[in-house]
Amino acid sequence: MNRVLVIAEHDGAALNPSTAKCVACAAALPDPEIHVAVFADNGEAVAAEAARLQGVARVLEVDHPANAHPLAAVLAPQIAALADGYTHVLGPSTTFGKDVMPRVAALLGVNQVSDVMSVEGSHRFKRPIYAGNAIVTVEAPAGSVVVATVRTASWQAAETGQDAPVESKPVEVPLPEHTRFVEVSAAKTDRPDLQTARIVVSGGRALGSAENFDLIYRLADKLGAAVGASRAAVDAGYVPNDMQVGQTGKIIAPDLYIAVGISGAIQHLTGIKDAGTIVAINKDAEAPIFEVADIGLVGDLFTVVPELEKALS
Amino acid sequence: MRIRAFRVPEGEHRVERILVGLKRVVDANVRVRVRADGSGVETDGLKMSINPFDEIALEEALRIRERGEAQEVVVVSIGGSECQQQLRTGLAMGADRAIHVDADPELDQLTIARILLALAEKENPGIVLLGKQAIDNDNNQTGQMLAALWGRPQATFASKIVLDGDTKATVTREVDAGLETVEVDLPAVITTDLRLNEPRYVKLPDIMKAKKKPLLTVAFADLGVERAPALEPVAFEPPPQRQKGVLVEDVAGLVEALKARGLLR
Numbered sequence: 001m002n003r004v005l006v007i008a009e010h011d012g013a014a015l016n017p018s019t020a021k022c023v024a025c026a027a028a029l030p031d032p033e034i035h036v037a038v039f040a041d042n043g044e045a046v047a048a049e050a051a052r053l054q055g056v057a058r059v060l061e062v063d064h065p066a067n068a069h070p071l072a073a074v075l076a077p078q079i080a081a082l083a084d085g086y087t088h089v090l091g092p093s094t095t096f097g098k099d100v101m102p103r104v105a106a107l108l109g110v111n112q113v114s115d116v117m118s119v120e121g122s123h124r125f126k127r128p129i130y131a132g133n134a135i136v137t138v139e140a141p142a143g144s145v146v147v148a149t150v151r152t153a154s155w156q157a158a159e160t161g162q163d164a165p166v167e168s169k170p171v172e173v174p175l176p177e178h179t180r181f182v183e184v185s186a187a188k189t190d191r192p193d194l195q196t197a198r199i200v201v202s203g204g205r206a207l208g209s210a211e212n213f214d215l216i217y218r219l220a221d222k223l224g225a226a227v228g229a230s231r232a233a234v235d236a237g238y239v240p241n242d243m244q245v246g247q248t249g250k251i252i253a254p255d256l257y258i259a260v261g262i263s264g265a266i267q268h269l270t271g272i273k274d275a276g277t278i279v280a281i282n283k284d285a286e287a288p289i290f291e292v293a294d295i296g297l298v299g300d301l302f303t304v305v306p307e308l309e310k311a312l313s
Numbered sequence: 314m315r316i317r318a319f320r321v322p323e324g325e326h327r328v329e330r331i332l333v334g335l336k337r338v339v340d341a342n343v344r345v346r347v348r349a350d351g352s353g354v355e356t357d358g359l360k361m362s363i364n365p366f367d368e369i370a371l372e373e374a375l376r377i378r379e380r381g382e383a384q385e386v387v388v389v390s391i392g393g394s395e396c397q398q399q400l401r402t403g404l405a406m407g408a409d410r411a412i413h414v415d416a417d418p419e420l421d422q423l424t425i426a427r428i429l430l431a432l433a434e435k436e437n438p439g440i441v442l443l444g445k446q447a448i449d450n451d452n453n454q455t456g457q458m459l460a461a462l463w464g465r466p467q468a469t470f471a472s473k474i475v476l477d478g479d480t481k482a483t484v485t486r487e488v489d490a491g492l493e494t495v496e497v498d499l500p501a502v503i504t505t506d507l508r509l510n511e512p513r514y515v516k517l518p519d520i521m522k523a524k525k526k527p528l529l530t531v532a533f534a535d536l537g538v539e540r541a542p543a544l545e546p547v548a549f550e551p552p553p554q555r556q557k558g559v560l561v562e563d564v565a566g567l568v569e570a571l572k573a574r575g576l577l578r
Contacts (some may be wrong), residue, residue, distance in 0.1 A: 114453060115451065135549070242492075
């Protein structure tokens, strides 16, 4: 039997959807018993949410004032202590998981398996390298604990509809004070979350300015879509960093992805490979985005997008 | 002795040393291919460069030094003798000296972190600046692992670094939710994200000057570092290709195509 510990990602109030993806990955291991650990200052609501995920046998709630904000240096020693007796420790391949999980792996004396796309055995996994231009199958040393991050776009979220037991689990380890949370500034939006939205509309450098990005927002709102952007658009300052889609931004898998004025650099395509349908709107017929688009429209975005918005009314 | 353009106000302390990791990787503009027999990725004869995130790390270290907030920038690369090329580039960018750890270029991240720990214990840097990930294996692990082994803070995915003398740093991090700010005591490990800075270009006279800067080679075996159990690559394959789609003439055609796929009501 594989005893799997999934580290929950949350914002203190709600479970992040990445956790349900991790549970799905855990369930793909042979004969798994899945526990979810919630580290928080008061994780009751989050733990209750995690307990509803199908496949979860138990939720461990680790409440501590120091866990109010996720700091890798504070969480890692607790996770490493809690990991005793588990064969696998999984976290999401989000900025949360990417920050904390390698620190856990080092404390446990193992290398981490980053960005698990598929499970090929208890210690065998597929993962992307070279910005997704190659897929490697790796085998972790037999008998050693597996620490891995889960490439969320590769997994269907575990369903809800059960009620696993929640156990309060204090972890007694010395916690460092050398790292302090100051603040997080997040743009508040009523639009769907970029990482989980069914439809995403993204804009690129061709938008030309932050003001022109309004075209993208309006189209997105017509479709009930989330809004993303290429790295070029973020670098140019049209939109904030949390909207970047691609190798070093968010890796997403919506049912419909509409790329507007995005040329399709490799690092951007890496972020949308798992999308159901890709639509490209670009005036350059030679743009690489058309190589991967299911539906392409060669045209000037400044006429096409308002027209499309109108057609959807 | 060189006279520095910047003076540190009296009573304040600057960081004595910044250690920067430079990994030799296939250049970001080169598209790699999986070998036909699945035994690996073809890298022979490809243009090699400093990992772009590491270049950003070095640029940041140089700017900190140029502001008078650090005294010395030391670059380190781990691998065969060929990675001395990347160290020379780092010296040409402005690093003061270089350390080449002569080792298997395929070393795993945890062993690399152990090597960096051995160097950190020897060099006592106030900051170790690393790229957040290497663009070849995309692991995104080494900085976090070093911080764990060293028992020091980590500030990953940095887009802004503000130093408070040689005791603290305030780092803005690019996270999924937006921007997070953390305060860390020094020494600390900081890993860089894309928007931290734009690295400078190397000028020809600097390349000449870099040849005279000290580059020390240390053998892996002499560091007393134990090799960690690595993940074994079993097979390589190209990614599944998306089929090339259809072109539509106009917006009406687009709407129709979306409806046909059940994506629009």
